[in-house]
Amino acid sequence: MAHNVCLIEGDGIGPEITAAVKRIIEAAGVSIDWRPVLAGVSAVEKAGTPLPPETILAIKETKVALKGPLATAIGKGFRSVNVGLRQELQLYANFRPARTIPGVKTRFEEVDLIVIRENTEGLYSGLEHTVVPGVVESLRVISEKASRRIAIFAFETARKYNRKTVTCVHKANILKLSDGLFLDTVNEVAKDYPDIELNDCIIDAAAMKLVMDPTQFEVLVMENLFGDIVSDLASGLVGGLGVTPSGNYGADVAIFEAVHGTAPDIAGKDLANPTALLLSATMMLKHLGEMDAADRMEGALLSVLQNPETRTGDLGGKLSTSQFADTVAEACAVGSSG
Structure with missing residues (x-):
């Protein structure tokens, strides 16, 4: 049975890294009916507000969301959408693990x-x-x-x-x-x-x-x-915001997100590292009861990161976002068949 999950692609590199993570989740064999919702700059452009009521309602219905990074202006502009989501949905607990990743030198x-x-x-x-x-x-x-x-x-x-x-x-x-x-x-x-x-x-x-x-x-x-x-x-x-996940939990709703920035300087260039959002997605899958798939995804990611040749540029490698996603997805599929 497919899980219903809201998806906030995010701003800047958000659409690229969310696409990469969706590709890997599919390779892990988890069926998700994604429900795209708007927030952030894209929501202002399309709905006239950074946090449309429809987004809050949708997340309350699915009770789970995966979120890419959202832009927040400094000292001006609209209020932080991240803070707004947490308060509107009473996501009172932020869970941020920091764990050494083999192969990532710190x-x-x-x-x-x-x-x-x-x-x-x-x-x-x-x-x-x-x-x-x-x-x-x-x-x-x-x-x-x-x-x-x-x-x-x-x-x-x-x-x-x-x-x-x-x-x-x-x-x-x-x-x-x-x-x-x-x-x-x-x-x-x-x-x-x-x-x-x-x-x-x-x-x-x-x-x-x-x-x-x-x-x-x-x-x-x-x-x-x-x-x-x-x-x-x-x-x-342990290597920075690009390699650490985050989950926000309320009584019956949870949002899993990348907490790094939107990196507008590399947006649209297929250069972003999706690791943080991918690790957040493994937390989401465990929350949904998909323990085996989550473990395989994490294992595939860690094995890929151990090889300097199969990392993204920010970690000294040469792979693009999509190439990195394909490599992790292939490792997931191998782990599944094995």
Whole structure:
């Protein structure tokens, strides 16, 4: 039976990398009825708004979406569509694993950590206004409800992936009320998980420790802005945003996405690396119960990346986006027949 999945191709290189991922999923033998929906710049051009109501409705119906990168203007223009999707669909948990990829040279080996980011509030609540000319006030919202559900998600993630520790990242030494509430709530939730050790770490110290020795962490949980920064930092430890996946989870809806940029300088040139979106798609397939296909896709990808000759240009190889997709797809098919 085919799965119904919404597809947001995205801006810039989005259409190219989503096409590549669709090709590989098909080769893995998974049947998906793709439901194309609009968001971002293409939505403004065709529907007059960056996040049409029809898109939200469609994702609520299918309950699953795969999303390419979306452009967000800096300091002007429409509000971030990524933030809008998370808030409209209450995708409260952002799941960002960072794992060493064999063959991709980085400063560290054997990195295998998971960043869990609260996705719906904090400074991303978007509550800001001009007090007087030249003075702007932004409100950072932290609630017990949102802190509790992200803490539960983090501990459940630790159990699911057989991790022994969860680290709560915060700034409660300075933000005593807001981050104090977050830290207190995580501590309270931890009482229900006696099999998992809870640590806590101030955000600046956590950043230092990550770049010194990331292997000391397993699962990290934090509020929105800290999670945004730390998850990108963690990606940099294993090769960058081009090789790390992301999933956004709500109570009954999930969106899996590439978190890197739209790379307009190479859009349409068949040069983009689809690895991040492909790994996000393997997370999506596991969410859909397609465990075997997801494992074969990931195994095929990792085998292709180990050969310098079969990488895309950003990783020192010579393959185009479509050639890379064909190579991974062929490896998937071989794995399936074997």
